[in-house]
Amino acid sequence: MIDRALRDLVRARAARRCEYCGLRQELVPLVAFHIEHIVPRQHGGGDGPENLALACYHCNLHKGPNLTGIDPGTGAIVTLFNPRIDAWGEHFSMEGAVIVGQTPTARATVRVLSMNSPTRIELRMELGARS
Structure with missing residues (x-):
């Protein structure tokens, strides 16, 4: 289970931007961004x-x-972008x-x-x- 403090940490660390496409949460206030598991639980990913x-929501x-x-x-076949280990600017423009x-x-x-x-x-x- 992901508690409120961890959710707040993830949001703050991302500066309230989607870590994949860069969209800012404030620009789409009616749909809350998701706390996403980079490696899904079904593949052994944890909640840390x-x-x-x-x-x-789209990404x-x-x-x-x-x-x-x-x-x-x-x-x-390649791994997808991992916001914890990959730098956006080194992969995308x-x-x-x-x-x-x-x-x-x-x-x-x-x-x-x-x-x-x-x-x-x-x-x-x-x-x-990329607002």
Whole structure:
């Protein structure tokens, strides 16, 4: 069980941003961001802070229990982005409102989390890219 203090720690550590797409919680106040298990419980992941991330509803629902994805550039199966060990800026960049994967991990994450679906690009355009 994740208690309130741990939830608050995860939110503060993430500066109240989705740790996958960067969306700020304050910009979508009607839908609370999720405390997400990076390695899902069903795969042995725990409830400690090292396995928790803040995720917007879109990224969390698309990630689900996935640990890997297929890099569309190489066809290789690779691990997904892990906000506890990977630096966002080393894996992703922005081209306008489009999140670009710079590494196999990032390209697979963009694909699995559907980060550039038309509705997400439209939302980022309305909000000013990685607001």
